[in-house]
Amino acid sequence: MGFYIPYSELSERARSVDSAITSLMEELEAVNYYNQRADVAADETLKAVLIHNRNEEIEHAVMLFEWLRRNIEEFDEDMGTYLFKDAPITEIEETATGGGSASGAKSGASLGIGSLRK
Numbered sequence: 001m002g003f004y005i006p007y008s009e010l011s012e013r014a015r016s017v018d019s020a021i022t023s024l025m026e027e028l029e030a031v032n033y034y035n036q037r038a039d040v041a042a043d044e045t046l047k048a049v050l051i052h053n054r055n056e057e058i059e060h061a062v063m064l065f066e067w068l069r070r071n072i073e074e075f076d077e078d079m080g081t082y083l084f085k086d087a088p089i090t091e092i093e094e095t096a097t098g099g100g101s102a103s104g105a106k107s108g109a110s111l112g113i114g115s116l117r118k
């Protein structure tokens, strides 16, 4: 994604997080590209290949989300709050926090950065 802080100053953990997030962005970009190309593909066989490829990229993206969940506590907390629920998304937050940020309410954090697992 690019380093805002000189690479040499970053911890191994921060380097790993950057690698995961950059890779996730690339996978999601690929999902978007394949999805758009499949949407306009006139050839049905090509459309099927593009959809197959899009779905492979979704798998890659989800694997990276799982790595982030396992390595950044706030991802785990927020995924636990929001994912696989049937209620309207904004109502999930209100129910979990009484109106505040889900991760902030649970961890007491006031910044969006959150803590990284050691």
Ligand SMILES: [Fe+2]
Pocket: 027, 030, 056, 057, 060
């Ligand atoms: Fe991929």
